[in-house]
Amino acid sequence: MNIAKVLDAKALACPMPVVRARKTMKEMETGEILEVLTTDKGSVADLSAWAKSSGHEMLDQKEDAGVFTFYIKKG
Amino acid sequence: MTVTAMTAGELAKKVIAKESFFILDVRNEDAFEDWKVEGENIQYMNVPYFDLLDGVEDVLDQIPTDKDVVVICAKEGSSIFVAEMLSEEGRNVHYLQVGMKAWSEHLEPVKVGDLKDGGAIYQFVRIGKGCLSYMVVSDGEAAVIDATRMTDVFMNYANELGVTITNVLDTHLHADHISGGRKIAEAVNGVYWLPPKDATEVVFEYEPLEDGRTISVGNTKIDIQALYSPGHTIGSTSFIVDDAYLLSGDILFIDSIGRPDLAGLAEDWVGDLRETLYRRYRELAEDLMVLPAHFMMIEELNADGSVAEKLGTLFAKNHGLNIEDEAEFREMVTGNLPPQPNAYQEIRQTNMGKVVPDEETQREMEIGPNRCAVR
Structure with missing residues (x-):
């Protein structure tokens, strides 16, 4: 996977992970992939719902030792 | 602004x-x-x-x-x-x-009524999740029934009333919320009672709550009589308090009845549920005030926020108590079940003491409505 940008949103509480992801995504080109790292459990459902609502594609997500990683392709 | x-x-x-x-x-x-x-x-x-x-x-x-x-x-x-x-x-x-x-954790205490020899019974309405807990108070002592994991609320309330919690009871092994019963009993050095048939896998000490067992609160004789009433779980036990209140656990609610499937044995337990609701409860006095362990809909709250109704009224109005045909009853309680409560298997494991999740995890496990009933 070719990742264009990585956003570290660890330790940020809702709504900041989505706010930051949205801001970062605005600076990217369609088709580019953003990797987002979070620790807030609420961000799991919210980032997926936000991506869907904004026309982006959630390619993959995983959890490792309390850190959630998301790969979102800009739509 | x-x-x-x-x-x-x-x-x-x-x-x-x-x-x-x-x-x-x-x-x-x-x-x-x-x-x-x-x-x-x-x-x-x-x-x-x-x-x-x-x-x-x-x-x-x-x-x-x-x-x-x-x-x-x-x-x-x-x-x-x-x-x-x-x-x-x-x-x-x-x-x-x-x-x-x-919202999920808030408990609203409501006095349900006075007891004959002095003392009172209080209901703790967990309004966001529909769980109901109870405190029976008499002569400086208290018994807590179906406590939630917000144990401070019960212990602080007992302090405010100037009473000591001596007995802590659960009507059954809960699947929708984490019991605070054991924690309270340990904190106050009281006795923790559980129905033995629900406790075969628990990893801690408890006092077996068997049919006919009587527990007194205070010197005045406020009896809690245990009535074996299986169906929601195999051990489910109801309590008759002061010959006036029927704590029905998750067997009978105001506008619904208990579901028999949360331990995975709907087909086996539906007969027990029928027996409890249509035989054992029928033998009780109709003017007993039913105090369940849950409510499903906000409409079940009385004007003062309490959830309580006479047993006789429920025999007349609760649909689940008025299905004459046994096959139809069986179909209703096994064929049309709502989704199971969030994380119900993990919650049962926690209540058995087999797993000990941290507080944040416990909170997450309890997110959502309780879903212990069928209508």
């Missing part, structure tokens, strides 16, 4: 008073569909906060100015964010402090 925090307690009082107000719930749609603040005169709007990041202009004309507006999210962060945007547009709004997390 202003943004004001509203506590879960303040919101509970609005719901109990059946006030008319407006909720802007900014969680995502799945979360809102699954579980929300319920009330008889609440007007709702659900727009996820991430759809409002560009501003609230699009929704402004749908938000009333003539009633209280409460913005709600999971933990409060997003609701403050949105409330501030509304405030910048000239609105006075509230947000729910600590969000649905606080």
